[in-house]
Amino acid sequence: MNVLDVSGLGIRTSDGRALVSDVSFSVGSGGRLGLIGESGSGKSLTALAVMGLLPPGMTATGSVVLEAPGLPRTEVIGAAERQLVGLRGRAAAVVFQEPLTALDPLMRVGRQIAEPLRRRRGLRGAALKRAVGEALDQVRLPERAARAYPHEISGGQRQRVAIAMALACEPALLIADEPTTALDVTVQAEVLALLDSLVSERAMALLFVSHDLAVVAGATDRVVVLKDGEAVESGSVDDILHAPRHPYTRNLVTSARHLEGALERTIR
Numbered sequence: 001m002n003v004l005d006v007s008g009l010g011i012r013t014s015d016g017r018a019l020v021s022d023v024s025f026s027v028g029s030g031g032r033l034g035l036i037g038e039s040g041s042g043k044s045l046t047a048l049a050v051m052g053l054l055p056p057g058m059t060a061t062g063s064v065v066l067e068a069p070g071l072p073r074t075e076v077i078g079a080a081e082r083q084l085v086g087l088r089g090r091a092a093a094v095v096f097q098e099p100l101t102a103l104d105p106l107m108r109v110g111r112q113i114a115e116p117l118r119r120r121r122g123l124r125g126a127a128l129k130r131a132v133g134e135a136l137d138q139v140r141l142p143e144r145a146a147r148a149y150p151h152e153i154s155g156g157q158r159q160r161v162a163i164a165m166a167l168a169c170e171p172a173l174l175i176a177d178e179p180t181t182a183l184d185v186t187v188q189a190e191v192l193a194l195l196d197s198l199v200s201e202r203a204m205a206l207l208f209v210s211h212d213l214a215v216v217a218g219a220t221d222r223v224v225v226l227k228d229g230e231a232v233e234s235g236s237v238d239d240i241l242h243a244p245r246h247p248y249t250r251n252l253v254t255s256a257r258h259l260e261g262a263l264e265r266t267i268r
Ligand SMILES: Nc1ncnc2c1ncn2[C@@H]1O[C@H](COP(=O)(O)OP(=O)(O)OP(=O)(O)O)[C@@H](O)[C@H]1O
Pocket: 013, 019, 037, 038, 039, 040, 041, 042, 043, 044, 045, 046, 055, 211
């Protein structure tokens, strides 16, 4: 079953400027798809369109269908906000680049994780407290992290909290939009490994958005390459890395290899 089917997606500004044109892809249950492209290529807007969260004034055309167990198959484009609220968190949830955008600076971490659990799963009292503890444990944070405010924990820990919140309603699809770009390199690797194991354990579908080919290649098995709002190439990670067809993809691969080569020379 496809959890997400995007077909002929177009996104325009209110003055008619096309930002994304005719983008199509799908992600099956347990599948992992990467959206890659340089800054401004339309990756984030595509991810936001999937959630029905485009900025005001922008319009989407084409089709974005979400289908998750226990929920009605829904065409997101043109859906009423009421319908989308029911889907967000459960059919699909997002982890953004900057965890602070997802977190309330004035609320303790535990309460923030409790909120979706209370609202969507109807948990209260001791059951809610237990579920918060479990959610923290799943993202490898100690139970005492529940009492911290976001500014009292590190960037990597904050991203773990954002992941715990995204997973609280057991979404069928997790969208990770540059989830490690704001983190130190060593912390990046830990958060990527955590995402990898959580997605596998829950057989979730993953849509992973990044400008970093090496990161996308490690996190996904299929890739769509975006350039100026258009999909210029798509295929398995293996094909994209070893036999890129489009000159833009070849450039991405060459730059990633140069960087890798430079790093190896530095380490030696
Ligand atoms: N709110 C907005 N109003 C007008 N144009 C926008 C808005 N948000 C994004 N854009 C434009 O849409 C295009 C695609 O943006 P998008 O954020 O999807 O790119 P991206 O590939 O995710 O890049 P980045 O990695 O830098 O976020 C860019 O040209 C951007 O300037």
